[in-house]
Amino acid sequence: MTFIWPELLWLLLAVPLSAGLYWYWLRRRARAALHFASLGVVKEALSGRRQTRRHIPPTLMLLALGCLIVAMARPVARTALPFTASTVVLAIDTSLSMVAQDFEPNRLAAAQMAAKQFIQQRPAHTRLGIVSFAGTAALVQAPTADAERAIEAVDALRLESMTAVGSGILVSLKTLFPDEEMDLMAVDPRVRAKDDRNGARSLDEGGRKEAPKAKVNRPGSYSSAAIILLSDGQTTMGPDPIEAARMAAERGVPIYTVGVGTTEGRIISLGNYRFNATLDEDTLKEIAAITHGEYYNATDAAALVNIYRNLNAKVLIDRQAKEISALFCAAAALCAIVAAMLSMLWFSRVA
Structure with a gap:
């Protein structure tokens, strides 16, 4: 008090x-x-x-x-009050590093199991959207209150190459705000550099049309929606995840990040292709801090299940002063x- x-x-x-x-x-x-x-x-x-x-x-x-x-x-x-209407977007990393078997049976399977438990335990009125991201991001299930459809979308997740955490955040935001234009130039350093070299101009000068700016809210103040982002690797391409997180903060949407793995990394062998999958914990922590969410680190499958259980209670309960x-x-x-x-x-x- x-x-x-x-x-x-x-x-x-x-x-x-x-x-x-x-x-x-x-x-x-x-x-x-x-x-x-x-x-x-x-x-x-x-x-x-x-x-x-x-x-x-x-x-x-x-x-x-x-x-x-x-x-x-x-x-x-x-006081803790259940949301009367809420939408949660689960953004799940499906990059190749999720095949690592330090989780039973592997990271992706453990993430799918935890996500399905989260779906089954959430209040019936909560709408869930599923976003998959690797080198690109895609909405694989639009927000729905149908638990079976959400579980089917989680089961259908497949591994792809590269990791674009920023894309996962942007697609999640677009899912929550379908009528808003997301300005990729503000979050993708490659697009910004290209436009700078080409002398980007306004529409009147033959340049790119600027996207309308969203209404700026206090970070974490949009209590009707949240994003839960799970990743086990570093961003290798796509928009800057920190800039994408700032766009979420401007809209008041909290992002709860879940890191899978360790900062030391783990060697992944896929045929003749070998790489070290390291966890970019600092970036995930900063994303959570910017948006007034929280960061969790999952060290094994059981810990991941417990994290999703805690998130179910935290994200779907509105604590009002x-x-x-x-x-x-x-x-x-x-x-x-x-x-x-x-x-x-x-x-x-x-x-």
Whole structure:
């Protein structure tokens, strides 16, 4: 729980101060009782159950005071609410390095198994899209609430050469925002360099038409959609994944990245072709940080399944900040009312 005006919490010192004043008043009253002619009457009035009862209303009033001060500080709590409508795009790396068998039976098969569990466990109203990326990226299943269709798309994933993480992000964004134009020049250094050499001009000058700019949102603020990106290798071609991540951040879409493998890499042998498949963990972490998502590292098939299970709970639950000052005001009113009622019932006065 946080507070909008936390500086007002200093007023809570009034609670122990009031308790101290109440204790001092009781001591003075006890001394005054010594002047009564009949001490037996005083002892009877201040002993046993009656003496215990007399402290209950003041204690409730102190609680009411504390609740009111906390309400003045405007407390805010984050509540977990299921999305009423959400879309999640699973972007899965299908490059040749996913054939590595450090996962059982291999990386791609383990990723498919974890993705299918994610699909089966998600809320029925959640729409899932599947994007496959290697040297290029493609939408293999448009967002759907049909779990069987999404699972069939995951089962149909096939290995291809090269790795273009940026393309995977861009196609995922295009899936979420089909009416927006994605400016490849802003994210692909090869396109930018080519246009610079050719002297790219505006449409009026015979150059390339600029894509309309998307509305800029706070990173991670688009709570109705998210991208889960799984990759085991470094980008070898295509758009810059960091620039693509910034485009996602501008649209408020969080990207949760899952790294498969290790930064030391693993030697992959495919016939006469051998290469070391290393995990570009720094890039995946930066993608997650830029978009206000999170990064996870999967070291084996079991860890990958657990990661997807955690993502199911994290991505499909909307945690909203709600001010709960009214609850503390209600608690203060209740304490004050009960204190007044007990005082009237036991002592025939409100004091």
